[in-house]
Amino acid sequence: MIEFMNVDKIYPNGTQALQNLNLKIEQGEFVAVIGLSGAGKSTLIRCINRMHDITEGQLLVDGTDITNLRGKQVRDLRRRIGMIFQSFNLVTRISVIKNVLVSFVPDNALWRNIIGLYTKQQKVKALEALDKVGILEKAYIRVDQLSGGQQQRVALARTLAQNPAIILADEPIASLDPVTSKLVMDDFKRINKEMNISVIMNIHHVEVALEYADRIIGVRAGEVVFDGPTSKVTDDILHDIYGGNKEYKTAFEENHAHVQ
Numbered sequence: 573m574i575e576f577m578n579v580d581k582i583y584p585n586g587t588q589a590l591q592n593l594n595l596k597i598e599q600g601e602f603v604a605v606i607g608l609s610g611a612g613k614s615t616l617i618r619c620i621n622r623m624h625d626i627t628e629g630q631l632l633v634d635g636t637d638i639t640n641l642r643g644k645q646v647r648d649l650r651r652r653i654g655m656i657f658q659s660f661n662l663v664t665r666i667s668v669i670k671n672v673l674v675s676f677v678p679d680n681a682l683w684r685n686i687i688g689l690y691t692k693q694q695k696v697k698a699l700e701a702l703d704k705v706g707i708l709e710k711a712y713i714r715v716d717q718l719s720g721g722q723q724q725r726v727a728l729a730r731t732l733a734q735n736p737a738i739i740l741a742d743e744p745i746a747s748l749d750p751v752t753s754k755l756v757m758d759d760f761k762r763i764n765k766e767m768n769i770s771v772i773m774n775i776h777h778v779e780v781a782l783e784y785a786d787r788i789i790g791v792r793a794g795e796v797v798f799d800g801p802t803s804k805v806t807d808d809i810l811h812d813i814y815g816g817n818k819e820y821k822t823a824f825e826e827n828h829a830h831v832q
C-alpha cells in the first residue's frame with residue numbers, strides 16, 4: 573500500500589507542487605492521475621520512488637516511511653517500484669534482450685557487468701518478461717529497429733523483469749499513435765490484473781484514463797480535487813479538475829479522435 577499523509581512538495585525555487593495530499597492506494601489498484609499541465613501529476617508520481625523528495629508530511633510504501641531512506645535502502649525501494657517514462661529510456665543501439673537484462677545489473681558482481689555476463693536464469697527471466705508483453709520474437713533485434721509502441725513494451729518488459737510490486741508510469745503513451753497506445757494500455761491492464769501489480773499512471777488522455785483505470789485522482793494546482801472510482805467521474809467533475817480551462821476541451825476532443 574502507498575499512503576500519502578499531509579504531504580507537501582515545495583521545489584527549491586519556491587514552487588508549491590503538492591499541497592496537503594492525503595491518499596491511500598491499495599496493492600493491485602490501477603490509478604490514473606489526471607489534471608492540467610503543471611497541476612502536479614509528475615511530482616506526485618515521482619515522490620513515490622524518491623525521484624523527488626517531499627517537503628512535509630509522510631509517505632509510506634508498504635508501511636515504511638520512505639522519506640528517510642538512504643543509499644541502498646533507496647535502491648531497494650526502486651527495485652520494488654518500476655518506472656516507465658514517455659521517452660522509453662532505452663539504449664537504442666543494442667538488442668532488446670540486452671536492454672531488459674539491464675534490470676539485473678544491481679544484482680550482479682561488477683566483473684559480470686563489465687563483460688556483460690548474465691546468468692542463464694536471468695536470461696530466462698528476461699525472455700519471459702518479453703513474452704508477457706508479446707514481443708518475444710524481437711528479443712535479438714536492435715531497439716532502433718522497433719516502432720515506438722514496441723519500444724515502450726521493451727521498457728515495460730525491463731520493468732517486469734525486476735519483479736516490481738508497483739509500476740509508476742509518467743505519460744507512457746504521450747508519444748504514441750492511438751492504435752499503438754491501445755496496445756500498450758492493454759499490456760498495462762493485463763499486467764495489473766494478472767500479476768496484481770499496482771499501476772499508477774500520469775496521463776493526459778482523459779478518455780483513455782477513463783477506459784482503463786479503476787480509480788481516478790484529479791489534481792488541480794497541487795491539490796486532489798477528485799478521488800474515486802472511474803464510474804463516478806462525470807462531466808462536471810472533469811470540468812472541476814480542469815478548472816473550466818479550455819485545455820480540458822482540447823484533451824477531450826483529442827481523445828474523442830483517439831477512440832474513433
Ligand SMILES: Nc1ncnc2c1ncn2[C@@H]1O[C@H](COP(=O)(O)OP(=O)(O)OP(=O)(O)O)[C@@H](O)[C@H]1O
Pocket residue numbers: 583584585587588589607608609610611612613614615616774
Ligand atoms: N524541478 C522543478 N523545479 C521547480 N519547479 C518544478 C520542477 N518540476 C516541476 N516544477 C513545477 O511544479 C509544478 C508541478 O509540475 P509537474 O511537472 O508535477 O506537473 P504535471 O501536472 O506533471 O505537468 P505536465 O502535465 O505538464 O507534465 C509546476 O508548476 C512546475 O512548473
